[in-house]
Amino acid sequence: MIQSFPEPVVALEGSTPPTSAGGRFRRGSGGWAGYLFISPSLFGVIAFLVIPVILVIVVSFFHWNLLGHPTFAGLSNYTQMFAHYHAVTSLYVTAYYVVLTIPVLLCASVLLALFLNRPLPAMGFFRVIFVLPYMAAPVAMGIVWTWIFDPRLGAVNELLHQVGLSGPTWLSSRALAMPVIALVSIWSSVGYNTLFFLAGLQAIPHELYESGMLDGASRLQLLRKVTLPLLRPTVLFVSITNVIGSFQVFDTVYVMTQGGPGTSTQVINIQIYDVAFQDFQLGLGSAMAMVLFVIILVFTILQFLYFRKRITYELA
Amino acid sequence: MSSPNTTTASKRVPPDAGLVRGTRPVAIDPGEREARTRPPAARQKGRPVRLAGIMSLYGILAVGAFIVVFPYILILLTAAKPMNEIFSSSPWQLPQHPTFATFRQVWIQDDFGRILLNTVAVTVVITACQVACSTLAAYAFARLSFPGREALFWVYLATMMVPNAVTVVPLYLVMRELHLLNTYYALVLPYAFGTPYIIFLMRQFFRTIPRELHEAAKMDGCSEVRVLLQIILPLSRAIITTATIIVVVSSWNNFLWPLIAVNSQARELLTVGLAALQSNFGTQWDVLMAGSCLTLLPLVLFFAIFQRQIVRSIQMTGGLK
Numbered sequence: 001m002i003q004s005f006p007e008p009v010v011a012l013e014g015s016t017p018p019t020s021a022g023g024r025f026r027r028g029s030g031g032w033a034g035y036l037f038i039s040p041s042l043f044g045v046i047a048f049l050v051i052p053v054i055l056v057i058v059v060s061f062f063h064w065n066l067l068g069h070p071t072f073a074g075l076s077n078y079t080q081m082f083a084h085y086h087a088v089t090s091l092y093v094t095a096y097y098v099v100l101t102i103p104v105l106l107c108a109s110v111l112l113a114l115f116l117n118r119p120l121p122a123m124g125f126f127r128v129i130f131v132l133p134y135m136a137a138p139v140a141m142g143i144v145w146t147w148i149f150d151p152r153l154g155a156v157n158e159l160l161h162q163v164g165l166s167g168p169t170w171l172s173s174r175a176l177a178m179p180v181i182a183l184v185s186i187w188s189s190v191g192y193n194t195l196f197f198l199a200g201l202q203a204i205p206h207e208l209y210e211s212g213m214l215d216g217a218s219r220l221q222l223l224r225k226v227t228l229p230l231l232r233p234t235v236l237f238v239s240i241t242n243v244i245g246s247f248q249v250f251d252t253v254y255v256m257t258q259g260g261p262g263t264s265t266q267v268i269n270i271q272i273y274d275v276a277f278q279d280f281q282l283g284l285g286s287a288m289a290m291v292l293f294v295i296i297l298v299f300t301i302l303q304f305l306y307f308r309k310r311i312t313y314e315l316a
Numbered sequence: 317m318s319s320p321n322t323t324t325a326s327k328r329v330p331p332d333a334g335l336v337r338g339t340r341p342v343a344i345d346p347g348e349r350e351a352r353t354r355p356p357a358a359r360q361k362g363r364p365v366r367l368a369g370i371m372s373l374y375g376i377l378a379v380g381a382f383i384v385v386f387p388y389i390l391i392l393l394t395a396a397k398p399m400n401e402i403f404s405s406s407p408w409q410l411p412q413h414p415t416f417a418t419f420r421q422v423w424i425q426d427d428f429g430r431i432l433l434n435t436v437a438v439t440v441v442i443t444a445c446q447v448a449c450s451t452l453a454a455y456a457f458a459r460l461s462f463p464g465r466e467a468l469f470w471v472y473l474a475t476m477m478v479p480n481a482v483t484v485v486p487l488y489l490v491m492r493e494l495h496l497l498n499t500y501y502a503l504v505l506p507y508a509f510g511t512p513y514i515i516f517l518m519r520q521f522f523r524t525i526p527r528e529l530h531e532a533a534k535m536d537g538c539s540e541v542r543v544l545l546q547i548i549l550p551l552s553r554a555i556i557t558t559a560t561i562i563v564v565v566s567s568w569n570n571f572l573w574p575l576i577a578v579n580s581q582a583r584e585l586l587t588v589g590l591a592a593l594q595s596n597f598g599t600q601w602d603v604l605m606a607g608s609c610l611t612l613l614p615l616v617l618f619f620a621i622f623q624r625q626i627v628r629s630i631q632m633t634g635g636l637k
Contacts, residue, residue, distance in 0.1 A: 034456045053478055
C-alpha cells in the first residue's frame with residue numbers, strides 16, 4: 001500500500017564519509033556496545049531478509065509442491081513461466097496499472113500541494129482530511145469501493161441513475177475493472193503524497209519569488225520557471241517510490257477482482273500468490289518473484305543513479 | 317555543510333526545523349506578496365479576481381474533502397441498515413430503521429471481537445519490539461564506532477530494496493520448516509527485530525543530534541546504554557513517534573503475510589478476517605460494511621488523536637533523506 005512508505009534515498013548514503021567518527025573517538029569506544037546494540041536487528045535482517053532472498057533464488061531452480069522432495073528443474077520454471085502462465089500478460093497488466101495510476105497521482109498531488117500551500121485559513125484542516133485514507137487498510141477500502149461501484153445498488157450507479165444514465169458494470173467489465181482499481185489506489189495515496197510536495201514547496205527559498213517578481217514575472221511564469229523546476233527532485237522521489245510500490249499492488253486487487261474478469265487485473269503479485277499458494281508450485285512462484293525483484297531493482301538503481309547525479313550537480 | 321560529501325537533503329530544511337517544534341515557517345504566497353508590492357490602484361483592481369479565485373479554491377478543496385470522506389460515511393450508513401433496506405433504498409439515504417444487529421452478528425458470530433484483540437496484541441508487540449530494536453541499531457550505526465560498521469550498514473541498505481512479495485515464498489518455507497505456521501510467532505517474528513527502513517530513518521535523525529552531547533556524557537563516565545536512555549532518547553521523541561506511527565499503520569494493515577502464514581480462525585487478524593468475511597458473504601453489504609468499519613475504526617481513532625504528529629511524521633520521512 002502503501003503500502004508505500006517511501007523508500008529512502010539509498011544513494012545519498014554512499015556519500016557518507018566512511019567513519020569520520022573513527023578518528024574522533026578513542027579507539028575501541030563503543031566497540032562491544034555497537035555489536036550488542038545491532039545484534040537483534042542483525043539477527044532479523046539475516047533470518048528474515050538475507051536468507052529468504054538466497055532461498056527464493058535457490059527454490060526458483062527447483063520443482064516443488066511441498067509434498068515430495070524438491071527436484072532440480074534448471075531454468076524450466078523460467079521458460080515455463082513465459083510459455084504457459086501468462087507471465088507476459090501479467091507484466092503488461094501491472095504496467096498498465098502503473099501507467100494509469102502514477103501520472104494522475106502526481107498531477108493531483110502537485111495541484112493539491114499548490115492549493116494547500118496558500119496562506120489561507122483552514123488549510124491545516126484540509127491537509128489532515130486528505131491524509132485520512134493513508135491510514136485505511138487497503139483490504140477494507142477495496143471492499144468498500146467494491147460496494148460503491150456495485151452495478152445494481154452501488155453509490156456511483158445510483159447517482160448516474162438519478163441523472164437518467166444507466167451505469168456500466170464496472171468491476172465485472174474487462175475494460176473498466178483496472179481503471180476502477182487505479183482510481184481506488186489514487187484515492188488512498190493522493191493526500192499522503194501531497195505532504196511530500198508541500199514539504200518540497202516550503203523548502204523553496206522565498207528570495208527566488210521576490211527577485212522573480214522584481215523582474216516583473218507573472219504568477220504563471222513564477223510557477224513555470226521557479227516552482228516546478230525546483231519541485232523536480234520531489235517529483236522524481238515521489239514517482240519512483242510510487243512506481244516501486246505500484247508494481248507490488250496486491251491487497252486492493254485481491255479483494256476487488258481477484259485478478260478477473262479474465263486476466264484483465266491479473267497483476268504480478270496476484271499471480272505469484274495463485275501459483276505459489278493456491279497451486280503450490282513454489283518453484284514457479286519463486287521464479288515469478290525473481291522477475292518482480294529484477295524489475296524493482298531496476299527502478300531502485302535508477303533512483304540511486306539519479307540521486308548520485310543530483311549531488312554532483314548541486315555541488316558544481 | 318562544508319564537506320564535499322554533504323547530502324543534498326541536509327541542504328534543504330533541516331529535519332528538525334519546524335517539523336519537530338511545529339513552527340514551520342508559513343510560506344508567503346507569491347500572489348499575496350505581489351499584491352502587497354503593487355501600487356494601491358492596481359491592488360484594488362485585482363481584489364474581486366482574487367476573491368473569486370479564493371472562493372473557487374475552497375470549492376475545489378471542499379469537493380476533494382468530500383471525495384475523501386464519503387466512503388467512510390457510506391460504510392456507516394450501510395452497516396446501520398437492515399439488508400432489505402439496502403435493497404430497497406439508495407445507498408445515500410439515511411437508514412429508516414437503524415440497527416446494530418449487523419455489528420453484533422459480526423462481533424459475535426464472525427468472531428471479530430477476538431480478531432480485533434488478536435490484531436491489537438500483534439500490532440502492540442510488533443511495534444514495541446521493532447521500535448526498540450531499531451532504536452538500538454540506528455543509534456549504533458549513527459554514533460558508535462566498531463569494526464565493520466559501514467559494511468554492515470550497506471547490507472542493511474541493500475535489504476531495504478527487497479520487496480515484500482519476494483520474501484513471502486521463502487518466509488513461508490522457513491516458518492513451515494520451524495513448525496511455526498499458524499502461530500502468533502509467524503505473525504510477529506518477521507517484523508519484531510527491526511526493519512532496515514525504520515533503522516535508516518532513525519539513524520538519519522540521530523546523526524543530527526550534536527556529537528558533543530554524547531562525548532560529554534562519556535567523559536562523565538556514562539555507559540553507552542545510559543547515554544542512549546538518558547540523553548539521546550529524550551531528544552528523539554519526534555523520530556520515535558514517527559517510527560511508531562509507521563509501524564502501527566503498516567502492521568495493522570498488513571495483509572499478504574498474515575493471509576499466508578495463518579489459516580486458523582483463532583489466530584486471524586482483521587484484514588484476513590475481513591477478506592474471509594467477503595468470501596463467505598459475497599455481497600451481503602451490511603455484514604461487509606460492519607466488518608470494514610471494525611477494521612478501519614481503530615486506526616481512524618488513532619488518527620484523530622495523533623493527527624498532528626502523523627502529518628508531521630509523513631513530511632519527516634520525505635525530508636530525512
